[in-house]
Amino acid sequence: MANPSLLILAGDGIGPEVMDQVKRIVGWFGDKRDLTFDVSEDLVGGAAYDKHGVPLADETMAKAQEVDAVLLGAVGGPKYDDLDFSLKPERGLLRLRKEMDLFANLRPAQCFDALADFSSLKKDIVSGLDIMIVRELTSGVYFGEPRGIHIEDNMRVGVNTQRYTEAEIERAARAAFDLARKRNNKVCSMEKANVMESGILWRDVVNEVHQADYADVELSHMYADNGAMQLVRAPKQFDVILTDNLFGDILSDCAAMLTGSLGMLPSASLGLPMANGRPKAMYEPVHGSAPDITGQGKANPIACILSFAMALRYSFDEGAEADRLEAAIEKVLADGARTADLMGPEGGTSLSTTEMGDVILAAL
Amino acid sequence: MANPSLLILAGDGIGPEVMDQVKRIVGWFGDKRDLTFDVSEDLVGGAAYDKHGVPLADETMAKAQEVDAVLLGAVGGPKYDDLDFSLKPERGLLRLRKEMDLFANLRPAQCFDALADFSSLKKDIVSGLDIMIVRELTSGVYFGEPRGIHIEDNMRVGVNTQRYTEAEIERAARAAFDLARKRNNKVCSMEKANVMESGILWRDVVNEVHQADYADVELSHMYADNGAMQLVRAPKQFDVILTDNLFGDILSDCAAMLTGSLGMLPSASLGLPMANGRPKAMYEPVHGSAPDITGQGKANPIACILSFAMALRYSFDEGAEADRLEAAIEKVLADGARTADLMGPEGGTSLSTTEMGDVILAAL
Numbered sequence: 024m025a026n027p028s029l030l031i032l033a034g035d036g037i038g039p040e041v042m043d044q045v046k047r048i049v050g051w052f053g054d055k056r057d058l059t060f061d062v063s064e065d066l067v068g069g070a071a072y073d074k075h076g077v078p079l080a081d082e083t084m085a086k087a088q089e090v091d092a093v094l095l096g097a098v099g100g101p102k103y104d105d106l107d108f109s110l111k112p113e114r115g116l117l118r119l120r121k122e123m124d125l126f127a128n129l130r131p132a133q134c135f136d137a138l139a140d141f142s143s144l145k146k147d148i149v150s151g152l153d154i155m156i157v158r159e160l161t162s163g164v165y166f167g168e169p170r171g172i173h174i175e176d177n178m179r180v181g182v183n184t185q186r187y188t189e190a191e192i193e194r195a196a197r198a199a200f201d202l203a204r205k206r207n208n209k210v211c212s213m214e215k216a217n218v219m220e221s222g223i224l225w226r227d228v229v230n231e232v233h234q235a236d237y238a239d240v241e242l243s244h245m246y247a248d249n250g251a252m253q254l255v256r257a258p259k260q261f262d263v264i265l266t267d268n269l270f271g272d273i274l275s276d277c278a279a280m281l282t283g284s285l286g287m288l289p290s291a292s293l294g295l296p297m298a299n300g301r302p303k304a305m306y307e308p309v310h311g312s313a314p315d316i317t318g319q320g321k322a323n324p325i326a327c328i329l330s331f332a333m334a335l336r337y338s339f340d341e342g343a344e345a346d347r348l349e350a351a352i353e354k355v356l357a358d359g360a361r362t363a364d365l366m367g368p369e370g371g372t373s374l375s376t377t378e379m380g381d382v383i384l385a386a387l
Numbered sequence: 388m389a390n391p392s393l394l395i396l397a398g399d400g401i402g403p404e405v406m407d408q409v410k411r412i413v414g415w416f417g418d419k420r421d422l423t424f425d426v427s428e429d430l431v432g433g434a435a436y437d438k439h440g441v442p443l444a445d446e447t448m449a450k451a452q453e454v455d456a457v458l459l460g461a462v463g464g465p466k467y468d469d470l471d472f473s474l475k476p477e478r479g480l481l482r483l484r485k486e487m488d489l490f491a492n493l494r495p496a497q498c499f500d501a502l503a504d505f506s507s508l509k510k511d512i513v514s515g516l517d518i519m520i521v522r523e524l525t526s527g528v529y530f531g532e533p534r535g536i537h538i539e540d541n542m543r544v545g546v547n548t549q550r551y552t553e554a555e556i557e558r559a560a561r562a563a564f565d566l567a568r569k570r571n572n573k574v575c576s577m578e579k580a581n582v583m584e585s586g587i588l589w590r591d592v593v594n595e596v597h598q599a600d601y602a603d604v605e606l607s608h609m610y611a612d613n614g615a616m617q618l619v620r621a622p623k624q625f626d627v628i629l630t631d632n633l634f635g636d637i638l639s640d641c642a643a644m645l646t647g648s649l650g651m652l653p654s655a656s657l658g659l660p661m662a663n664g665r666p667k668a669m670y671e672p673v674h675g676s677a678p679d680i681t682g683q684g685k686a687n688p689i690a691c692i693l694s695f696a697m698a699l700r701y702s703f704d705e706g707a708e709a710d711r712l713e714a715a716i717e718k719v720l721a722d723g724a725r726t727a728d729l730m731g732p733e734g735g736t737s738l739s740t741t742e743m744g745d746v747i748l749a750a751l
C-alpha cells in the first residue's frame with residue numbers, strides 16, 4: 024500500500040518555524056514507528072501572494088484535494104493589510120476550507136496540568152478543563168451571498184448574509200454527537216434563536232437529529248451570549264460545544280484563552296470521506312502568524328505538533344501513536360520545558376523553537 | 388418646569404422585584420433631593436403578552452416615545468419558550484430599541500473592589516477593571532432584511548442579514564469617541580474585517596470619523612475573535628470598546644462575566660436628542676429575568692438601581708446625584724452587604740432584595 028500523503032502549507036509569520044519542528048516529528052514516525060508519510064510542501068497566504076499574486080494558487084488547491092491530509096501553519100501579517108479583500112492571506116485559508124468542504128472544525132480547549140497557572144482564570148476553574156468545540160466551518164456569514172459594499176442613496180452599505188441549510192446544520196450536529204459519544208456524552212448547542220431565524224432553524228435541526236439518532240447523548244441549548252459568559256464563569260460544565268461558523272470563531276478563541284496557553288492548542292477541520300475512507304482533512308494550530316515574534320526562534324511549536332497528533336488520530340486511525348506524541352509533550356512540560364510564551368513571573372530560561380523540538384523528540 | 392418623566396417597564400421574572408427597590412430610590416430622590424419624577428408604569432415582554440397577546444402594546448410603545456427615560460427590568464421566561472418568534476418577550480425589547488432608535492448601548496464592565504474575589508479570573512487581572520462597551524443597538528443582523536426560514540429544493544434554509552450603512556456606523560462611532568474623551572481617551576473598535584465586508588466598511592468609517600473629528604482620541608482595531616481572547620487575557624488594556632450589535636451582545640456578556648458580579652451591571656441605551664435636548668433613552672440591568680430565583684426575594688437589585696444612576700447621569704444631567712447613589716452602593720458593599728448571588732464560599736448571611744434596598748436607602 025502507498026504511504027499516506029501529507030501536504031504541508033507552512034504559510035506566513037511563525038508558520039514555517041513551527042512547521043520545521045513538525046517535519047522532524049513526522050520524520051521520526053517514519054524512522055522509528057514505520058509510519059512513513061509522503062510529504063510535499065507548498066505556499067498559502069501572504070507567501071503564496073508574494074510568489075503567485077494570489078493567496079492560494081489553483082495548483083495548490085488541486086494538490087490539497089488529493090492528499091490524505093493538509094497541515095497548515097498560519098496565514099497573515101501586517102505586510103498584507105492593505106491588500107484588496109479578495110487577495111488577503113485569509114482568503115487562501117477560507118478557500119481551502121470551502122473547496123475541501125471541511126464542515127467540522129474540532130477545537131479542543133484543554134488545560135495542561137503543568138500550565139494551569141498560566142491562565143488568567145483561577146486555577147480551580149480551569150485545571151483539568153477538557154472541552155471540544157465543534158464549529159461549522161463552510162457556511163454561515165463567512166460564505167453567504169449577497170455580500171459586499173455597495174452604494175444606496177449616496178451612502179456606502181456593507182452587507183453579509185448568515186445562511187444555513189438544514190443539511191449543513193445536520194452534518195455539523197452529527198459530527199458533534201459522534202464526538203460526544205467518545206467523550207462524556209454531552210453536547211451543548213449555541214446560537215441566538217431569540218433574535219435570529221437562522222438560529223431557530225439551527226436549534227430545530229439539532230433537536231431533530233438528536234431525537235432521530237442520538238437520543239442517548241445529553242443535549243442542551245444556550246444562547247451564544249450566555250455561552251460566552253458560562254465559558255468564563257464555569258467552563259468545566261461543558262463537554263462538546265456545537266456552534267456555527269461565526270459564533271464558533273469567537274467562542275473557540277474565548278475558550279482557547281481560558282487554558283492560558285494559546286501556543287498549545289491544535290485544531291482539525293474535517294470533511295466528507297474520500298474514496299479511501301479517510302475524511303478530507305486539514306490540521307492547523309489555533310494561534311495565528313504572530314508577526315511580532317517571527318524569525319526570532321521564540322515561537323512555541325507545540326500547537327502545530329499537537330495538530331499533527333490530531334492528524335494521526337482522525338485521518339490515519341493511529342490513536343495510539345497520537346497518544347504517544349501527546350504523552351511526550353505532557354512529559355516535557357511536566358519536566359519544565361518552556362518556550363518564551365510559557366515563562367511565568369518566576370523566570371527561568373526558555374527554550375527556542377528548535378530546542379523544544381529537540382526535547383520532544385528525545386521524549387519520544 | 389414640569390417634572391421629568393419616567394416610564395417603568397418591570398417586565399418578567401425578577402424584573403418586578405428589583406424594580407420595586409428602584410421605585411423606593413426614585414422616591415427618595417424626590418423626598419430628599421428635590422428631584423421629583425413623574426413615574427408611570429406599564430408592561431413589556433411576557434407580562435405584556437399575557438395581558439395583550441403581544442410583547443409590547445402599541446400604547447406602551449407610544450408612551451415610551453414620550454417620556455424622558457424608560458427604566459426596564461427584564462424580559463423572558465420558560466413559559467414563553469414555545470411562542471412564535473414574533474410574539475416572544477424579546478421582541479418587545481427589540482421593538483423599543485428599534486422604534487426609539489436607541490443606537491448607542493453603553494455597557495460598563497466594572498469590577499467593584501469589595502467583590503473582586505467573585506470573579507473567576509485572578510484578582511490582579513480584574514481588580515480596578517473599568518471598561519465601557521459601546522454596542523450599536525438598532526441595526527446589523529438583529530434587524531437586517533431579508534430574514535426568515537424558507538424552503539429551497541425541499542430543504543429548510545434559515546437566513547439573516549448583517550447590514551450596516553455608513554451613517555449607522557458613524558453615529559455609533561461618535562458616541563464611543565465622545566465617551567472616551569470623558570474617560571481615558573482610548574477606543575478599540577472590533578469587527579471581523581478579515582472575513583466580512585460589513586466589517587471592512589465598519590473599520591473604514593470608524594477611521595474616517597476618527598481622522599475628521601477625533602484625532603485626539605487613541606484608536607485601535609481588533610478582530611472580534613481576538614477581542615474575546617484579549618478580554619479574558621488582559622481586560623485592563625481597554626478603555627472604550629466600540630462594536631456592532633451582534634459582536635456587542637457576546638463581547639459585553641463576556642466582559643460582564645469578568646467582573647464576577649452580573650447582578651451589579653447596568654446599561655444605558657441612548658438615541659437622538661428630543662425636543663427638550665435630552666436623548667431618547669432606556670436603562671436596564673444587564674442580567675436577565677432569572678426564572679430560577681423569581682419570587683423568592685433573592686434577586687440582587689443593584690444592577691437595576693445602577694441603571695437608574697446611569698439615567699441620572701445621561702438623561703438628567705445629574706452627575707453628582709448619580710455619584711451619590713453609586714457611592715452609597717459602594718459603601719454598603721464595602722460594609723459587607725450581600726445578596727445571595729454575592730455570597731462567597733466563606734458563607735455569612737445574605738440580604739433579601741428588600742433588605743438590600745433598605746441598606747442602600749440608609750446609606751443615602
Ligand SMILES: CC(C)[C@H](C(=O)O)[C@@H](O)C(=O)O
Pocket residue numbers: 113116117272581582612
Ligand atoms: C484567520 C481567520 C480567517 C480565521 C477565521 O475567522 O475563521 C481564524 O480566526 C480562525 O478562527 O481560524
Ligand SMILES: CC(C)[C@H](C(=O)O)[C@@H](O)C(=O)O
Pocket residue numbers: 217218248477480481636
Ligand atoms: C434578550 C436579548 C434579545 C438581548 C440581545 O440579544 O440583545 C440580550 O441578550 C441583551 O444583550 O440585551
